[in-house]
Amino acid sequence: MGTVFWGSRGVLLFETIQPGETINVARYCQTLDKLREAIRRKRPGQLTNRVILQHDNATPHTARVMQGWLKKYGWEISPHPPHSPDLAPSDYHLFGPKRELAGKSFDEDEELVDHVRKWLQNFDGSFF
Numbered sequence: 001m002g003t004v005f006w007g008s009r010g011v012l013l014f015e016t017i018q019p020g021e022t023i024n025v026a027r028y029c030q031t032l033d034k035l036r037e038a039i040r041r042k043r044p045g046q047l048t049n050r051v052i053l054q055h056d057n058a059t060p061h062t063a064r065v066m067q068g069w070l071k072k073y074g075w076e077i078s079p080h081p082p083h084s085p086d087l088a089p090s091d092y093h094l095f096g097p098k099r100e101l102a103g104k105s106f107d108e109d110e111e112l113v114d115h116v117r118k119w120l121q122n123f124d125g126s127f128f
């Protein structure tokens with residue numbers, strides 16, 4: 001599974017998890033810590049401005065611990081539409097372009113991950 005965080009100027013963080021690994025609230029907080037570091041490096045000064053996340057309403061995203069993490073750093077959540085229980089609207093944004101993977105096969109998971117990383121780097125700013 002891969003998770004992509006992006007802003008209006010491009011990808012901030014692309015992270016994968018190992019097969020069999022699950023995302024719980026502690027793991028999601030670690031991912032957001034990595035996102036904070038990526039924002040600090042790639043968008044200097046942005047962390048002092050408003051940061052708004054849009055994600056779905058999965059348990060790790062709505063847990064009390066997560067709410068505390070968000071409050072600690074002053075991040076906001078853009079509400080998830082109730083008519084879309086499984087996907088955040090931003091997920092739809094990648095569904096069209098991900099057809100680029102159709103018909104391709106990879107011998108190793110890392111080959112797929114490398115391909116997706118390169119693919120994400122090829123989008124110009126207008127995509128985001």
